[in-house]
Amino acid sequence: MFNVDIIFCIFAIVFAIFKGLIDFKPIKEKIRLTKEQQRKSIKHGYLYELMIGIKNQKELMIYRAFDFLKQKWKLEKVEYDKTEIHMQKINSKFNRVQESMSIVFNALIIIIFANLVKENNFTIGNYVLITMAVNVTTSNIYHLINQLAQMLENYTHYETVHGTAYYSEKYIETKVEGTEKFKLQNQIKISNLRFTYPNSKTEALDGIDLLINKGDTVVILGENGSGKSTLIKVLLGLYQVRSDSVLIDGIPINQFNKNSIYKKVSVVFQDYIQYHTTIKDNVGIGDIENYKDSNHMYKVLRHVDIKLNNNNLETKVGYIDEESINLSGGQWQRLALSRFYFKKNPEIAIFDEATAALDPMTEVRHFNDILTQCEDITTIIVSHRVGIAKRADKIVVMENGRILEQGTHTELIEIKGTYYNMWMTQKEWYQEEDKVTADVKQSVLN
Ligand SMILES: Nc1ncnc2c1ncn2[C@@H]1O[C@H](COP(=O)(O)OP(=O)(O)OP(=O)(O)O)[C@@H](O)[C@H]1O
Ligand SMILES: [Mg+2]
CATH class of the missing domain: 3.40.50.300 (P-loop containing nucleotide triphosphate hydrolases)
Structure with missing residues (x-):
């Protein structure tokens, strides 16, 4: 029984690590897409504001530019939606891989148990106990790795937002805030x-x-x-x-x-x-x-x-x-x-x-x-x-x-x-x- 516990334990840890590592794989692509999304949302957001802004109405009317801008806005929106769909596809692709892994893992456990029950007279109680322990271990280790992947992704976004703005007017303030109190004497x-x-x-x-x-x-x-x-x-x-x-x-x-x-x-x-x-x-x-x-x-x-x-x-x-x-x-x-x-x-x-x-x-x-x-x-x-x-x-x-x-x-x-x-x-x-x-x-x- 002890050996079986250890085997299941190692099995659960290895599976959780593999499942968790999959979360790291798309990070680079997701960061690239998020940047692209932000850039694109600024563009179509700007065009939208331009069209609905009250003070812009007179010029848009005189130049009859409303339809022209609407067309541009639509194109930008389509571009933005494409990135959004791409992001959804990536998420669902990796979710599918992880779900398939879970199915295979659970199936393997059932098969191993079926054999153990046949050979060693394992009870249903043993089965419930061990599967619960395996599930809790897998889920905890997986969430730990998943959180690490999330942190890495969020940190990169944070750095991007703080390092450079998405607008062309960039205020590149010094990274280290000075400590001297300003005074002009000479x-x-x-x-x-x-x-x-x-x-x-x-x-x-x-x-x-x-x-x-x-x-x-x-x-x-x-x-x-x-x-x-x-x-x-x-x-x-x-x-x-x-x-x-x-x-x-x-x-x-x-x-x-x-x-x-x-x-x-x-x-x-x-x-x-x-x-x-x-x-x-x-x-x-x-x-x-x-x-x-x-x-x-x-x-x-x-x-x-x-x-x-x-x-x-x-x-x-x-x-x-x-x-x-x-x-x-x-x-x-x-x-x-x-x-x-x-x-x-x-x-x-x-x-x-x-x-x-x-x-x-x-x-x-x-x-x-x-x-x-x-x-x-x-x-x-x-x-x-x-x-x-x-x-x-x-x-x-x-x-x-x-x-x-x-x-x-x-x-x-x-x-x-x-x-x-x-x-x-x-x-x-x-x-x-x-x-x-x-x-x-x-x-x-x-
Ligand atoms: N955010 C920016 N990104 C890139 N180039 C810029 C930016 N702001 C200004 N420039 C460029 O820097 C140069 C100097 O611009 P600046 O606004 O300092 O001129 P200025 O002397 O104040 O002009 P004006 O008399 O029209 O106000 C210009 O060639 C301008 O195109
Ligand atoms: Mg100026």
């Missing part, structure tokens, strides 16, 4: 800064050298695609770069704790978010810690000239609620700017084309306002408008990921290069603008 030193987007062959930043002193106002000018926004994102620690290429008072930027950077910085991005919730959210997100400071919020809203329904901060804006009021492009941009004004005591202010949607008079007012408010803090302004540059401590002209010229307005006018040409071309606008500024000042005095 200067930001950028030397030989290079950055290439993972899905691109050309360098978006190609050897940038730049010194920004604490309290300086730096204006970055340059054609579309010259690398201005990329440089801003690198300075915010959103992209990983060589550790010695951006130093804050001699300390590599990736040694700082990200949250401590974000606490001190106020940014208005070129592609700022329109929060389709309430005015309160749109302003308050600029400084979550002071979200409840309604008095400050009212002041900021008056400053950016946003009117509220019945003085109510909960006024809904956007498209997604029946009571919401829609805003114009310029009003949304004013709300984005309000997030800067709402942030208390930032040490660095960054504006990436933050006023492009404003009417000229409001733009001049805000630029002057920003420059006055930011007099004591380090300010970086990306703009296509040369007029703003005149008041900067440093003007940087970028082209194809490189810095073409840098210096003060007077220095750059003297060398008669790209800035000079930009200035000469846009000069008339700024003479106009100076007049607008004078008018604004006059109207304030009156």
Whole structure:
């Protein structure tokens, strides 16, 4: 009886290990398919959102693009469904193999028992006892191996999601979070800064050298695609770069704790978010810690000239609620700017084309306002408008990921290069603008 127990025990362990190992076999293929599924679901999901998005309706109607997009969506959906079916097939194929193994194993046990009963007078009680023991052993060992296979699969998914995003806009944050608390006491030193987007062959930043002193106002000018926004994102620690290429008072930027950077910085991005919730959210997100400071919020809203329904901060804006009021492009941009004004005591202010949607008079007012408010803090302004540059401590002209010229307005006018040409071309606008500024000042005095 003892020998028979050992034989059944070994038999059960070997079977469970084999059955479990089968779970490891399709892992690679399943991971590949899951990645493919995620990529494809983003594509057809995006097209679906594009078609049903309320703000897209007018353009789709005018261009009569709805059927065209629907067709594209269908094709993407079919592709996605194919991957889904492939995944189901793999699962059922391996399940079938495991079920067949179980059938053969159970049949073998019955046959062995039948012989044992015939030769050794085994009772039904022995049979029940041993088959139960065999089943429990097999099932426990199998589940152990199955869980290991699941863990391996899940871990690989986790690594994929954390390592790279499925969208092309990838924020490759440094893997190890820095511990230093962010503080700017003297200067930001950028030397030989290079950055290439993972899905691109050309360098978006190609050897940038730049010194920004604490309290300086730096204006970055340059054609579309010259690398201005990329440089801003690198300075915010959103992209990983060589550790010695951006130093804050001699300390590599990736040694700082990200949250401590974000606490001190106020940014208005070129592609700022329109929060389709309430005015309160749109302003308050600029400084979550002071979200409840309604008095400050009212002041900021008056400053950016946003009117509220019945003085109510909960006024809904956007498209997604029946009571919401829609805003114009310029009003949304004013709300984005309000997030800067709402942030208390930032040490660095960054504006990436933050006023492009404003009417000229409001733009001049805000630029002057920003420059006055930011007099004591380090300010970086990306703009296509040369007029703003005149008041900067440093003007940087970028082209194809490189810095073409840098210096003060007077220095750059003297060398008669790209800035000079930009200035000469846009000069008339700024003479106009100076007049607008004078008018604004006059109207304030009156
Ligand atoms: N997520 C991305 N993936 C790949 N390439 C990118 C990505 N974002 C920007 N680029 C490329 O990097 C280069 C610099 O882009 P960037 O947005 O920094 O230019 P910019 O000077 O801010 O232009 P603009 O004045 O139009 O805002 C461009 O050639 C652009 O195509
Ligand atoms: Mg840009």
